[in-house]
Amino acid sequence: MPWISLMIAGLFEVVWASAMKQSQGFSRLWPSVVTIIAMMASFGLLSWSMRSLPLGTAYTVWTGIGALGAFVVGIAVLGEALTAMRVAAALLILSGLVLMKLSGGD
DSSP states (O other), rough: OOOHHHHHHHHHHHHHHHHHHTTTEEEEEEEHHHHHHHHHHHHHHHHTTTTSSHHHHHHHHHHHHHHHHEEEEEEEEOOOOOHHHHHHHHHHHHHHHHHHHHHHHO
16 A cells, blocks of 8 residues: 555656646646645655655655656646657666665565
8 A cells, every 4th residue: 555655646746746837936826726735645645655665765766756757747748858868867767766666675
């Protein structure tokens, strides 16, 4: 169950990062509200996951999901550039997440 809540926390991180971009510096109400609510959900689930999972593993996976998710949303929704170098960087992040999970630190 901690891994499931950690994955959901990572998805909420993608939501709040995307909403924060849309809030234009917290100058737009509804994206700002979504940002705050998603942040609370993300941090709450991360905190709950850390009861059972090691700090390094939980935090790395959480930020990795957020980074990869924001990368995908940036390309798919916001029209950001898809370059070979950015894809390579995303693959390195993904490989780090897989290695962290396989390290057996949980």
